[in-house]
Amino acid sequence: MRAVLAALLVLCVIAVPAEASDNGLSIRPAMGWSSWSFIRRWPTEDKIKAQADALVSSGLREKGYVYVNLDDFYQKCDANGFVVDSYGRWAVDSAKFPSGIKVLADHIHDKGLKFGFYVTPGIAKNAVTANTPVEGTSYHAKDIADTSQTHKNYNCKNMYRLNFSHPGAQAFINSWANQMASWGVDYLKIDGVDASTIADVEAWDKALRQTGRPINFALSNNLPIAQATTWKRLANSWRTQGDVECYCGPGPNGSGFPLTDWAHVSSRFNSAAQWQPYAGPGGWNDYDSLQIGNGDQVGLTADQRRSHMTHWAMAASPLLLGTDLTALTSVDLGMLKNDRLIAVNQDGVAAQRIVNSGVNQVWRKRESNGDHIVAFYNTGTSGNSTVSVTWSQVGFSGPAAVTNLWSGASEGTVSSSYSATLRPGETRLIRARPNVQRYEAENATISQGTVDSNHAGFSGTGFVNYTNVTGSYVESTVTAATAGDATLTLRYANGTTVNRPMTITVNGTTLTRDFPGTGAWTTWANSTFTVPLAAGANAVRATATTENGGPNVDYLDVSPP
Structure with a gap:
């Protein structure tokens, strides 16, 4: 992709934990823009296109801000709730989006960007009243709706719950996801999620996967931490609190500037401390939109805006801008384009x-x-x-x-x-x-071995489990500012009673080291040795010399010359 992100990915490759969503998406936090903060209840085709165009012309796309997400209020409503199509799915308001969602998505894709969309759980009352068919099946809306219960919805209301014991419920969600995929949706936010909607989240996760299109899956809002492992398993991000917007502007429903205030931003500190253990590649704690772009009128001083971005970067939160991209100030644009801050956000680690x-x-x-x-x-x-x-x-x-x-x-x-x-x-x-530089084994070049995390006490995101063959190896590229002898410390575990010797090779020097049993695979020990390093890059390879392979290797610490 862009040069800065490509460099980050090369430097910061981290294995996706087994408990995270395995849909292969959001290995790093998403970056882009969302319509809710600034446009609120009045999105139109032209407004969304203008923001997409500004994302490109401002240079933000080149920094990795690529999602353009259409939030709520794109739908058409009547007195009974959402107007629906012939298969019971929400109808798009053609007055707001006369060309349709696919044309809008195509425009965004033509800009080298990705398109995001919005939904809430359940099935619309109008679909049940009309008893619309479920596309591709013999089922109908009345077969799958639980009309005794309604779902949370922030716009047209009137959303019945689905009866997921009936196969038509999953088929209905599949048809909706397939429609979105055909339009070119790359990101889906499902709002109104709480502990009572886990079945809906599971259904949408299955539905998005079966489309065959990569769709980043985001949950909102104020999700309970008691179900954190569930959100992590099913989705790529989850909102940990309510809206960051203060709803204190002069317009209808508190719209307009300021978009937020310091109280709403600083409240995210405690939330981030509580949720930190659940963030990682494939799934991120979402602290809501980044309200930087339009200067002091957003309700934050320049110092507070820098703290806002610093905290989102440290917490590895998605960086989804909420401001008006057509009116970016130079000071705020400088903040948003700071490569060093973006690198901190994209390193794949949530701070403590x-x-x-x-x-x-x-x-x-x-x-x-x-x-x-x-x-x-x-x-x-x-x-x-x-x-x-x-x-x-x-x-x-x-x-x-x-x-x-x-x-x-x-x-x-x-x-x-x-x-x-x-x-x-x-x-x-x-x-x-x-002065001591650490090189995690899971980020090294591995020949005949795997990155595992099933034995406690390791550093980073895992350790290397050598295949039990002669010649399996781990090779780290160690950088030294100057040439000279360096002290290297290899951290390892050997849960057997059999020595697992290895050769350590660097710059023509080969050492043979013993790695005896440590008592358990969770008991880690250090082996320290001195080797000559050249100025610049050095390949340090640890190769197993017996058919038992090498020990489990956690990291290599280097005290440079």
């Missing part, structure tokens, strides 16, 4: 909170190359505050080279702790690169 004291917060995450990303916040609305953290709190010891990620400036080598005095609402985001 390690300091939460009054207005002071500190969040950390470690990327696959061993770098630590640390965010400092003053969440208050008045008064400066000094926020501090030690490197041991971050997760390493010794000095580290520090880079300010908002400015890109180097802050030199910092020995053991870091402090920032911040204005109210201000953030500091840094990359700390310890």
Whole structure:
């Protein structure tokens, strides 16, 4: 794809956890724009096209913002709820979208973008009243509707629940998904989801898969954390809270500017701390739209907007803009196009909170190359505050080279702790690169082995399980700024009583090392050795020398010359 994202994907390949959705989508958080925040209840074909055009002309598409998502209120309603087509599916309001959804999707695709759509659970009252047929079956709406119960819906209301014990219910959802796929839908948001709608989410997951079209599946809103593992299994993202919009603008239903305020943004800090364990490749905690683009009129100061983006990036939330892309300010556009911030969002890691004291917060995450990303916040609305953290709190010891990620400036080598005095609402985001660099085995080149995660205690997202053959190997590309002898530490586990020797080869030097039993596959040990590194890239290969293969390998730590 675009150069910046291609580089990120090369650097940050992470195995999808088994418990995540296995539809192969959203390996990194989605990026794009959604209609709800700015356009609200009044979407039209021309308005959506204008935003898509602006996503391209602004240069945001080149940074990875590719989804253009049409939210609610595209439908046609009457006194009994949603007007439906001949198969009971919502009818699109032709006054708002005279060319139809497919033509709109084609326009968006022609721009090199992806198209998103919207639905809520259930079947419309008008479909049941007319007893419309279920496409491709002998079933009808009255066969599959549970008219004793209704679903949550924010527009036309009047949505009955489906009786999923009847096969026609799944067939109905399949027909709807097939229609969307034929239009060119790439992303589907299903709204009104809660603990009582798990059957609906499962049905939509099945329906989207059977279309054969890759469709990113998003759930909304304010989902209960008690079912977090279910949302993770079925979907690619899930809204952890209610709307980020403040509904405090001067227009109807609180529309217009400001779109949000600091209270609605800062409330996402506690939510992100609670939901952090559930985020990962294939499924992300969604903290709602990113309200950056139109300057101070959105209700946030420049400091608060930078904190807004920093937090979404650290939490690995989808970056779906809610602002008016046709009126982007230069300051906000600079924020949105900051490659370093985008890289933090797209690294596939959700940060943990390690300091939460009054207005002071500190969040950390470690990327696959061993770098630590640390965010400092003053969440208050008045008064400066000094926020501090030690490197041991971050997760390493010794000095580290520090880079300010908002400015890109180097802050030199910092020995053991870091402090920032911040204005109210201000953030500091840094990359700390310890003198010891970590290379996770799961990100290496693997020959005759698998990436597994079934034994506890590993670092990163997994470990390498060598195939039990002579010659199986793991090879990491180690980068050194200067040539010289380097100390390498390989972390391994051997749950057998049999030694599993390996050769360590780098730059013409070959060492043979023993890797005896560690007592259990969950007991990890270190093997340390010294090898010469050249300036630049070095291939470090650990090769099994017996038919038992090598031990399980977690990572390689490198103290450079």
